[in-house]
Amino acid sequence: MPEQPWVRTAEGAVQGRRRQGHAVFRGIPYAQPPVGALRFAAPAPPHRWEGTRQAAEFGPVVPLSLPVDTGPPQGTDWLTLNVATPDPGAARLPVLVWIPVGGYVSAVSSDPMYDPAALAEAGLVVVTINCRVGVEGFAFLDDAPPNRGFLDQIAALEWVQRNIAAFGGDPGQVTVAGQSAGAGSVAALLTMKPARGLFRRAIAHSVPGLHSTPALARQVTAALADRLGAATPTAAALRDIDPWHLAAELTSFNAGLHALRESWGGLTQTGTALCPVVDGEVLPETPWTALTGARANGTELLVGHTRDEFRLFSVMSGRQGTFTEQDARTALELLAPQPHGAQAYRAAFPQAGPEELVETVYSDALFRMPSQKLAEANAAAGGTSYLFELCWTAPVLGGALGSCHSLDVPLAFGTLDSPVGAQLIGDEPTSEAIALAHELREAWIRFVTTGDAGWARHRPDQRLTRVLDAESETLPYPEQASRRIWEGHFPTPFDLP
Numbered sequence: 223m224p225e226q227p228w229v230r231t232a233e234g235a236v237q238g239r240r241r242q243g244h245a246v247f248r249g250i251p252y253a254q255p256p257v258g259a260l261r262f263a264a265p266a267p268p269h270r271w272e273g274t275r276q277a278a279e280f281g282p283v284v285p286l287s288l289p290v291d292t293g294p295p296q297g298t299d300w301l302t303l304n305v306a307t308p309d310p311g312a313a314r315l316p317v318l319v320w321i322p323v324g325g326y327v328s329a330v331s332s333d334p335m336y337d338p339a340a341l342a343e344a345g346l347v348v349v350t351i352n353c354r355v356g357v358e359g360f361a362f363l364d365d366a367p368p369n370r371g372f373l374d375q376i377a378a379l380e381w382v383q384r385n386i387a388a389f390g391g392d393p394g395q396v397t398v399a400g401q402s403a404g405a406g407s408v409a410a411l412l413t414m415k416p417a418r419g420l421f422r423r424a425i426a427h428s429v430p431g432l433h434s435t436p437a438l439a440r441q442v443t444a445a446l447a448d449r450l451g452a453a454t455p456t457a458a459a460l461r462d463i464d465p466w467h468l469a470a471e472l473t474s475f476n477a478g479l480h481a482l483r484e485s486w487g488g489l490t491q492t493g494t495a496l497c498p499v500v501d502g503e504v505l506p507e508t509p510w511t512a513l514t515g516a517r518a519n520g521t522e523l524l525v526g527h528t529r530d531e532f533r534l535f536s537v538m539s540g541r542q543g544t545f546t547e548q549d550a551r552t553a554l555e556l557l558a559p560q561p562h563g564a565q566a567y568r569a570a571f572p573q574a575g576p577e578e579l580v581e582t583v584y585s586d587a588l589f590r591m592p593s594q595k596l597a598e599a600n601a602a603a604g605g606t607s608y609l610f611e612l613c614w615t616a617p618v619l620g621g622a623l624g625s626c627h628s629l630d631v632p633l634a635f636g637t638l639d640s641p642v643g644a645q646l647i648g649d650e651p652t653s654e655a656i657a658l659a660h661e662l663r664e665a666w667i668r669f670v671t672t673g674d675a676g677w678a679r680h681r682p683d684q685r686l687t688r689v690l691d692a693e694s695e696t697l698p699y700p701e702q703a704s705r706r707i708w709e710g711h712f713p714t715p716f717d718l719p
Contacts (some may be wrong), residue, residue, distance in 0.1 A: 229310050231385045234271040238279045238305075244342040245339040246306045247389070248332075250283035252381035253301040253374065256354060257465075262457035265301060265377040280304065280332035285469035287327035287356040287476065295466050303351040303378055304331055305389050306338040312390035316395070316671045319349045319382060319421065321375055321400035321407045325434070327356045327472065329371075333643035335643060340636035344667045345434040347391035351378040351468050355403075357468045360496040361446065362439035363594060366457040366500040372410055372602075379411075379420035390481040397670045399425035401631050402589075405525075406430045409509040409596055413518035423522040423673055425666065427630050428531060431592035431713025432497040433508055438486060438718050439499045446475060446495070489716040492588065493535070499716045509593075510712040513599035520605020523672040524665070526688075527593040529700070530611040530624030531585035537622055543577065550576040550583075559711035570703040582704065589627065591708045592699055597680045608675035610665075610688040611700055614658055618648050623634065630690075633664055654692045661694060 227245035253265035260266055264663040275276050281302030282295070308315065322336055323329045331350035332709035344632045351374075353359065361373030367373060383393045398421040400408045405426035412424060434442070434719075440455070447455035450463060450471055460468065474492055483490045496571035498505055512518040536542040554564035567583060572581065597607035612630045616623045623629070623646065632643030638651040647655050665688075669675045677696045679687040685699040699705060 236277040247277040287472040293408035314392035317391040321404040334640040396422040401427035413512035433715040513603040526610030534626035607680040
């Protein structure tokens with residue numbers, strides 16, 4: 223028996239390594255590299271290999287559109303995944319598949335914030351995946367399949383069905399999970415026909431209401447192609463442009479998105495020009511309408527958001543404390559539900575100044591209401607929804623971050639000491655942070671294992687919600703004023719004005 227863990231998959235044998243009492247296998251391909259003739263194509267099945275493939279290191283990072291230095295490109299074998307298992311020789315362990323997508327422009331499964339050690343120690347098999355994002359994954363090209371990032375995720379879930387039993391996991395007990403754009407991916411997978419039967423449960427933190435119509439998506443792609451000097455906004459014209467150069471150009475393009483407000487409306491307020499397209503084929507409609515319209519079945523769903531979703535973006539951009547009445551009018555005009563949402567916000571929050579209005583509208587439109595409405599829609603479709611809101615204020619920066627976007631992720635993974643965890647929670651986590659992390663992680667483990675999050679499920683007559691704080695309680699949904707404003711409205715795809 224080899225000293226290091228060894229598993230035979232359907233494609234070939236892999237050798238991982240032992241770590242903190244569990245086994246890890248990294249950089250396993252679930253599809254062929256999407257380059258050359260396969261660039262902008264649907265993911266192709268992975269090649270088989272002879273002998274044993276070393277699986278101790280993470281695969282190359284996919285091209286990212288972020289204003290950060292990720293180092294030099296490491297290769298093109300981007301469509302890989304990682305498995306952490308308590309015991310490859312076990313059987314029927316529950317499985318968590320984490321989709322680490324942010325803003326539909328990044329997907330870094332190797333981020334220390336997603337370290338699966340605590341979850342694997344608790345008995346879960348944890349899979350983290352890389353998938354295409356940005357131009358590679360979501361640019362709308364007439365000569366290529368749309369929403370390729372979602373197709374990658376489905377290919378990874380198909381790999382899990384083929385292979386996870388060899389790692390000790392149960393293919394019938396798979397939970398797919400994500401936060402932010404990862405949660406948007408989970409919401410899409412709930413309603414996409416090719417994903418049916420690939421997972422049993424779902425976890426979605428901070429579901430974004432980010433979708434685009436084909437008409438708007440075509441204009442965005444045309445503008446990007448023009449910026450790049452491409453003859454046409456097609457896969458054929460973009461295929462020879464270096465992927466990392468494309469990603470960098472999208473970063474610059476996104477930075478100037480606000481200037482295109484008159485042409486592209488609400489999309490310009492999101493910070494990202496590329497998002498999933500409701501194309502009628504790969505993604506036939508938004509998750510909310512598909513579920514409420516009985517065109518998709520409900521499932522066991524754990525979904526929630528933070529109280530101060532937008533605070534992360536206002537603080538990190540340096541805009542906190544600077545929002546004007548004009549900023550508030552713009553937010554209400556472009557993001558509040560039409561036709562009377564702007565007046566409804568003014569009436570519901572009569573004492574709110576521009577700062578509070580901007581933060582409330584952005585938090586609601588981009589994350590809070592899409593999350594709450596997904597819980598309602600899933601329940602309406604026959605599923606069981608467990609709803610939460612994180613209200614604990616992060617102690618860093620004198621509490622300026624509040625209970626901000628992404629604060630829940632290091633809590634759930636137990637990675638308070640990761641770089642992002644320390645940035646959001648502090649170098650020395652308080653006893654409150656440690657206790658809250660334990661509570662949220664235990665809710666995940668219980669839900670993945672049993673389908674029960676540990677508090678009352680969401681019902682239309684009660685809308686009970688787990689309010690996660692220093693002293694957590696199960697209460698009626700806290701954001702009732704916003705919920706009433708959005709009653710009868712679903713997040714709709716951004717379109718041309």
